[in-house]
Amino acid sequence: MTARYRWEVAGRFLLAGVGGYGLTAQLSTVLALALPWLPGVSRAEGVLVASLLSFTFYTLFVLWVFATHSAWRVWLIAISACLLLYGVQALRT
Amino acid sequence: MKDGFRQQMAWLHTWCGLTAGWLLCAIFLTGTLAVFRQPITQWMEARPVVQSTVGGDRTAVLRAATAHLEANAGKARFWRIELPGENGGPVLLAWQGGGQAALDPATGALLTGDLARSRKTEGGRHFMSFHYMLQADTPGYWLVGWASMCMLVALVSGVVVHRRIFQDFFTFRPGKGQRSWLDAHNATAVLALPFLFMIVYTGLAFFYTSYMPWPLEAVYGVDGYPRYQSELDGRASAARRVDGGAGAVAVTLPDLATLAQQAETLMARPARRVVVEQPGRAAMVIRVFGPADDARAETIANTLSSVAFDGATGAVLEVKTPRPQDATTSADVHEVFKALHLARFGGWPMKWLYFASGLLGTAMMATGTILFCVKRRKKSAQEFGRATAGVYRVVEALNVAAMAGTALACIGYFYANRLLPVEWADRSLWEIRAFLWLWLLTLLHALARPPLRAWVEQLSAGAALCLALPLLNYLTTGQHLLAYAWAGDWQRAGVELVALAFGVALAVMARRVQNKVVP
Numbered sequence: 001m002t003a004r005y006r007w008e009v010a011g012r013f014l015l016a017g018v019g020g021y022g023l024t025a026q027l028s029t030v031l032a033l034a035l036p037w038l039p040g041v042s043r044a045e046g047v048l049v050a051s052l053l054s055f056t057f058y059t060l061f062v063l064w065v066f067a068t069h070s071a072w073r074v075w076l077i078a079i080s081a082c083l084l085l086y087g088v089q090a091l092r093t
Numbered sequence: 094m095k096d097g098f099r100q101q102m103a104w105l106h107t108w109c110g111l112t113a114g115w116l117l118c119a120i121f122l123t124g125t126l127a128v129f130r131q132p133i134t135q136w137m138e139a140r141p142v143v144q145s146t147v148g149g150d151r152t153a154v155l156r157a158a159t160a161h162l163e164a165n166a167g168k169a170r171f172w173r174i175e176l177p178g179e180n181g182g183p184v185l186l187a188w189q190g191g192g193q194a195a196l197d198p199a200t201g202a203l204l205t206g207d208l209a210r211s212r213k214t215e216g217g218r219h220f221m222s223f224h225y226m227l228q229a230d231t232p233g234y235w236l237v238g239w240a241s242m243c244m245l246v247a248l249v250s251g252v253v254v255h256r257r258i259f260q261d262f263f264t265f266r267p268g269k270g271q272r273s274w275l276d277a278h279n280a281t282a283v284l285a286l287p288f289l290f291m292i293v294y295t296g297l298a299f300f301y302t303s304y305m306p307w308p309l310e311a312v313y314g315v316d317g318y319p320r321y322q323s324e325l326d327g328r329a330s331a332a333r334r335v336d337g338g339a340g341a342v343a344v345t346l347p348d349l350a351t352l353a354q355q356a357e358t359l360m361a362r363p364a365r366r367v368v369v370e371q372p373g374r375a376a377m378v379i380r381v382f383g384p385a386d387d388a389r390a391e392t393i394a395n396t397l398s399s400v401a402f403d404g405a406t407g408a409v410l411e412v413k414t415p416r417p418q419d420a421t422t423s424a425d426v427h428e429v430f431k432a433l434h435l436a437r438f439g440g441w442p443m444k445w446l447y448f449a450s451g452l453l454g455t456a457m458m459a460t461g462t463i464l465f466c467v468k469r470r471k472k473s474a475q476e477f478g479r480a481t482a483g484v485y486r487v488v489e490a491l492n493v494a495a496m497a498g499t500a501l502a503c504i505g506y507f508y509a510n511r512l513l514p515v516e517w518a519d520r521s522l523w524e525i526r527a528f529l530w531l532w533l534l535t536l537l538h539a540l541a542r543p544p545l546r547a548w549v550e551q552l553s554a555g556a557a558l559c560l561a562l563p564l565l566n567y568l569t570t571g572q573h574l575l576a577y578a579w580a581g582d583w584q585r586a587g588v589e590l591v592a593l594a595f596g597v598a599l600a601v602m603a604r605r606v607q608n609k610v611v612p
Contacts, residue, residue, distance in 0.1 A: 017239075025307040032308035044324040045423045047308045052426075054305040055297045059245045066105040066250075067098055089311065 008071065016065040019078050020058050026085035028054040033092060099254060106250040107465065111488070113243030114462045115495035116227075118455060119532075120237060122499050124224040124292075125451030128436055128444050129591075130217025132584035137510045138211040139570045140183065140195070142580045150199065151176070152350040154184055155367070157201030159349055162372070166192055172369040174349070214510055215521045219528070220503070225296075228525060238304050244293045251282060271471065274464040281457040288450040289457070295434040298427070326424035344375055344405045352407070356381035356400035359412050369404070377404025383414075386440055393438045394421075394428035459496045466492060466544075490539035490547070497551035498535030500599065504558040504592070505531040511569040545606060552603035559596030563589045 028050040035046030061078075068074050126133065155174070162172045166188035175185040176198075183195035183204055195204040215222070227233035265276045282289070302309055302318060313321045346369075353364045362383035370378045383398035392415045401410040432438050436447040466489055468474075477484045509527035513520045539547040566589065567573045577586035 025305065028305060028308045029311045032312055042324065042423070043312055044321055047312050047321060048325065048423055048426060050308045051301045051305050052298055054301075054308075055242070055245065055294065058242060059249060062242070062246045063102075063105070063249060067101050 012065050012071050015071060015075055015078065016062040019075070020061045020065070023061060023078050023082055023085075024054050024058045026082050026089075027057055030085045030088050033089070099256075102250040102253040106247055106254055109243050109250065110247040110458075110461050111465050113240045113247065114458050115491050116236065116240045117244055118458045118462070118495040119499040120224055120227075120240060121451060121455040121458060122503065123220040125448055125455065126503060127217060127221040127224050128448045128451065129588070130221055132217070132588050133220070134214070134216025134218065136566075136585045136588040137214045137216045137507070139511075139566075139572065140211045142572055142576050142582060150201070151353065154196060154198065154201040155350040155353060156348070157196060157203075158184060158186055159346055161194060161196070161203060162186060162188060162369075163346065165194070166190075167373065170371060172372055174367040174369075176353075176365055176367070212510060212515055213517075213521050214524060219506065219525055223528075225300075228529065234300075234303075238297065238300075241293050241297050244289075245297075248286070248289060248293070252286075255279065255283075271464070271467050274460055274467050278457060278460040278464055281453050281460060285450050285453040285457060288447075289454050291433060292450075292454070295430045298430045299434055301427075322424070326422055344373060344377055346373060346377075347379070347402070347404065347407050349379070352379055352402050353381055355409075356402075359400050359409070360398040360414055362398050362414075371404070375405055378402070378410065379404050386437070393432045394425045396432070396438060455496075459492075462488075462492050462495070486544075487540070489544040490536065493539035493544065493547045493551060494532070494536035497548060497555060497599075498532055498539065500595070501535050501551055501555045501558070502528050502532035504555055504562070504595070507562060507592070508558060508565060511565050545609060548606045549603050552599050552606065556596045556599035556603055559592045559599060562592040562596075 031053070032047045032050035035041050035049060036043050041049075065071065065074055154176075158174050162169075162174075166172060169189040169192070171189050173185075173187045175187075177184060184198050184201075186192075186194040186196065196202065197204055219228075222228060225234065225237055227236060229236070265280060266272050267276075297304060309317060309321055349367055349369075353367060357364050360381075360383050364381050365384050366382040368380045368382070370376075370380070379402045381400050381402075385397060396415045398414045400412050402408065403410055436444050439446075466485065469485055473481055473485070475481050506524060506528040509524045513523055513527075517523065535551055538551065541547075542550065563574050572585075574586055574589050577583070577589070
């Protein structure tokens with residue numbers, strides 16, 4: 001158990017907890033905005049479905065963070081996905 | 094972290110389960126007790142036992158209730174009359190401003206003195222509030238959310254780790270130390286797995302607009318919740334009438350007994366509660382409600398039946414009954430999740446099923462965290478270098494406080510209810526404080542004593558308190574199990590019977606740990 005190992009566990013904990021919540025929030029928001037494009041889905045139903053699915057996204061992301069060999073890659077993907085999803089929302093307004 | 098997908102999931106399962114497990118144990122045990130929050134509240138309020146009178150003279154009772162309310166609460170904006178349900182107990186009146194009274198369910202006579210007195214208490218609602226916010230407001234609420242997410246992660250990773258999930262269910266090797274703990278952990282988890290997934294997911298979904306408010310905020314703006322809710326629910330909102338002001342035309346009160354009778358025919362269910370809005374004014378509305386736990390309902394959501402009458406004319410304004418043929422709206426999705434989480438369907442058998450499943454879930458978490466220690470007692474994994482022994486010591490203590498300690502605090506709460514003076518203004522607050530202080534004490538005790546001794550002592554104390562609960566009740570209120578049973582009050586009798594069963598179970602556990610200490 002080296003100091004490096006401890007920092008890695010702490011890093012993954014941070015990525016899973018804080019990063020996971022941030023990414024989940026962005027992903028559900030974009031999904032809520034996009035779902036009403038489907039036929040028969042109202043604005044409110046989009047919000048409902050996206051919010052309820054968010055807990056599943058969060059769980060899957062946490063599992064991914066602890067299953068992967070390279071946490072750096074997940075950091076990179078998570079941050080770029082957040083920026084991309086944020087950009088989509090910014091474009092809308 | 095080790096190599097290989099399964100090993101990594103095992104690592105995640107161990108640490109996620111351990112760190113969230115202590116809190117989850119307390120959340121699960123109190124949530125399981127909260128299934129029976131109404132009977133617990135009734136037991137704690139300790140109203141006098143009244144002979145059961147289902148089908149008593151309701152006309153006389155409702156007339157007496159109306160007369161009492163007109164005389165004492167003529168200016169109130171609403172009145173509420175609770176008719177007795179399956180078991181006896183007085184007819185309860187309440188009105189705006191916190192006024193309360195109790196009537197004899199047979200004659201309608203006003204109960205006074207000892208007969209009307211109830212203990213001020215949070216009752217079973219305390220277990221429910223603790224269950225979802227640990228009596229710690231917003232931080233507690235988010236802590237429960239974090240623990241729930243950890244539970245979801247631990248459940249999924251646990252399923253991944255167990256490749257032989259079906260065989261494991263039929264495997265139990267008792268008396269084999271570590272193997273037995275693992276088998277018990279697997280068996281309880283597999284048996285309760287569908288329930289565990291359902292309860293943790295519906296628990297998170299219960300508060301989805303608070304835990305994950307961002308989609309709603311992006312679409313509807315910061316204060317968009319009411320607009321979102323009305324868009325989701327396509328149905329017309331319930332009949333509500335405008336207040337004509339206190340000086341508006343006075344209207345004579347209709348005969349509530351006749352309206353209750355009429356409502357029962359329309360709902361095809363017994364009337365359990367009558368609410369009068371704007372009594373004596375032109376805008377008066379009278380609502381008659383059916384049973385809150387409708388075992389006959391064919392739908393899960395919106396099971397509360399009610400009939401609304403215009404107070405001035407007696408005309409029927411609205412009839413609500415749970416009808417499966419009605420079109421469902423998207424708003425029902427959340428209602429169904431709530432009903433699933435609260436066991437608000439299926440009546441008493443479903444509540445017992447939830448209670449049993451909740452206990453299985455608690456046992457699953459308990460065996461899991463104990464397994465962590467049993468494994469490392471044999472051979473230290475040296476995860477924390479030189480600090481390892483100290484960390485294990487703290488883990489052992491937290492295990493004791495999370496399981497035996499929570500049980501002790503729960504039963505201690507019942508004792509606080511009976512032992513704190515009835516006259517105290519803040520007694521309901523002190524009951525909850527007693528629960529929390531006792532819980533903290535169990536942690537200090539567990540840190541101070543050798544682990545196995547701490548287990549034996551706390552389990553024995555819990556067993557003694559549970560087994561002595563009927564005696565305490567008799568000494569402090571004069572009520573007892575036989576009197577409840579004789580009056581047909583099975584809810585309050587049930588509280589004591591379950592306490593006795595818990596007492597026996599805790600005593601057996603204490604004895605088994607004791608045998609380990611002195612073989």
